[in-house]
Amino acid sequence: MDKGSQRTSFRMHPVTTALTRVPLQLTSAMLLIGSLTYAGFILLALLSGEIAQLFFSFMHLVQLDFSLLITIGLFFLYDYFRKLDETLREIRYVFVIEDDEYERYLEDVSDKLGSPRGVLLGLPFIVLGLASIVFFVMPTMPNLLFPVEPLSPVWLYLSFEFVFIMLPLFGVAIWLGIVVMSVAKDIGRKLEISVAPISPDRAGGLVSFSDVLLRGVFMYSLLLVLLIPVFVYLVQYLSATSPILAMVPSVGLALAIMTIGIFFLVPQYYIHSILDDEKKKHLAQVSEEVNTVLSNIRSMLASAPSSADIPSQQLTLVSLQLTTLFEQVEKMKTWPSTLWIATKAISSLVLILVTFFINQLLILYFEAILG
Numbered sequence: 001m002d003k004g005s006q007r008t009s010f011r012m013h014p015v016t017t018a019l020t021r022v023p024l025q026l027t028s029a030m031l032l033i034g035s036l037t038y039a040g041f042i043l044l045a046l047l048s049g050e051i052a053q054l055f056f057s058f059m060h061l062v063q064l065d066f067s068l069l070i071t072i073g074l075f076f077l078y079d080y081f082r083k084l085d086e087t088l089r090e091i092r093y094v095f096v097i098e099d100d101e102y103e104r105y106l107e108d109v110s111d112k113l114g115s116p117r118g119v120l121l122g123l124p125f126i127v128l129g130l131a132s133i134v135f136f137v138m139p140t141m142p143n144l145l146f147p148v149e150p151l152s153p154v155w156l157y158l159s160f161e162f163v164f165i166m167l168p169l170f171g172v173a174i175w176l177g178i179v180v181m182s183v184a185k186d187i188g189r190k191l192e193i194s195v196a197p198i199s200p201d202r203a204g205g206l207v208s209f210s211d212v213l214l215r216g217v218f219m220y221s222l223l224l225v226l227l228i229p230v231f232v233y234l235v236q237y238l239s240a241t242s243p244i245l246a247m248v249p250s251v252g253l254a255l256a257i258m259t260i261g262i263f264f265l266v267p268q269y270y271i272h273s274i275l276d277d278e279k280k281k282h283l284a285q286v287s288e289e290v291n292t293v294l295s296n297i298r299s300m301l302a303s304a305p306s307s308a309d310i311p312s313q314q315l316t317l318v319s320l321q322l323t324t325l326f327e328q329v330e331k332m333k334t335w336p337s338t339l340w341i342a343t344k345a346i347s348s349l350v351l352i353l354v355t356f357f358i359n360q361l362l363i364l365y366f367e368a369i370l371g
Contacts, residue, residue: 034071037161038063044154053147054154058363062229066161069226073169076219080176080212081113087212088183091205096192105191112179122171129163132234136245140237162230173223177216177263184209184267188274195278195332203333204278206271210337213264214345220260221348225355228253232359253356257349264345268337276334286329290322 041063045051054060088106095102138150148155187193187206195204231249239246 031071033074034067037070037165038067040157041067041154044157048148048153050148050152050154057147058229058233059146059148059154059158061362062233063158065226065229066158066166069166069223070161070169072226073166073173073219073223076222077169077172077176080215080219083212083215084109084180084183087208090208094193094195094204094206095187096194102191105186109179109183112182113176115175117175120171121175122168125167125170126163129167133159133163136234136238136241140240143237146233166227170223173220174259177220177259180212180216181263181267181270184270187271188277193274193278195275195282202331203275203336206275206336207333207338207341209271210268210341213267213337214341217260217264217345217348220256220263221352224253224256224260224352228352228355228359232356232363235360236363253352257352260349268335271336272334275332275336279329279332279334282329282332283326286322286326290326293322 041060042051045054085106088109092102097105137146140146141150141155142148146155187209193204195206231253234249235246238248
């Protein structure tokens with residue numbers, strides 16, 4: 001059996017697998033985990049007798065955000081793993097490589113995706129999350145937005161959910177982006193490439209790789225949008241302590257947006273350099289063929305005793321075919337993206353900023369009606 005025909009799907013990251021390993025289908029498991037986190041919050045609020053003030057507080061909105069983020073984050077991570085696997089198999093024909101060797105490469109990528117380094121990337125987030133809670137959030141409690149004591153069961157539950165479930169998922173998501181960048185860098189290097197001069201997407205089929213990158217932008221943007229209430233809360237309450245400290249969450253948000261941009265643009269730049277070289281190579285080949293044919297035509301014209309001896313129809317047809325081929329090669333893309341893909345990516349990043357400002361207005365609204 002040809003090993004190239006075997007489908008060895010990428011392994012999900014151990015963190016993602018552990019959080020979704022319940023006796024249900026994967027999608028149902030994701031919904032169950034998100035629902036359980038929200039149900040746990042409500043149950044603790046009932047047991048503590050704080051359900052009345054919590055249900056109409058900003059803290060309740062934050063819990064809803066956390067539950068949605070965990071559910072949607074798990075879904076997008078799983079979907080991204082699957083889409084990356086499908087795309088690398090879809091563009092198999094682009095690579096000049098043996099089937100067995102390509103399968104080994106895909107297995108290597110799968111091993112990278114399941115690497116513990118994804119968890120290690122979550123550790124800085126955990127440390128920063130704990131530091132933010134202890135030094136910046138807890139001293140301001142209780143307040144109108146978080147109307148509970150710092151060490152109350154509801155607060156401890158929310159803090160645990162944020163630090164030890166959500167933040168490791170961000171580490172896994174970042175590691176996934178790093179692996180995708182390494183795959184893009186391998187194209188044309190570890191994976192020798194042969195881009196056809198004429199293809200439906202005019203980029204040898206590599207536009208589908210940009211679709212994977214766009215899906216990553218959607219995933220990171222959505223995760224960040226759901227985390228924005230935390231950023232806004234920190235900005236609002238740190239501004240009363242120190243204007244400099246109040247800038248830290250905004251700087252963190254800006255760095256996160258820049259990171260998403262890097263995950264989208266850097267892989268495209270790697271592929272752009274390959275497509276640019278391929279286009280120049282094909283243009284040189286076609287130009288050489290055109291010049292050779294034109295030279296032969298001139299020789300035939302010079303040596304023909306009369307115009308009747310010149311196969312004008314055949315010469316015209318060959319010249320037209322080569323000219324058409326040259327025009328097609330000239331239309332080859334040197335970037336794997338399209339204007340529509342770029343527009344959707346930019347719109348996703350703009351959505352993050354819009355959500356940030358809307359959440360700031362929402363906090364002011366809560367303070368107004370509760371004050």
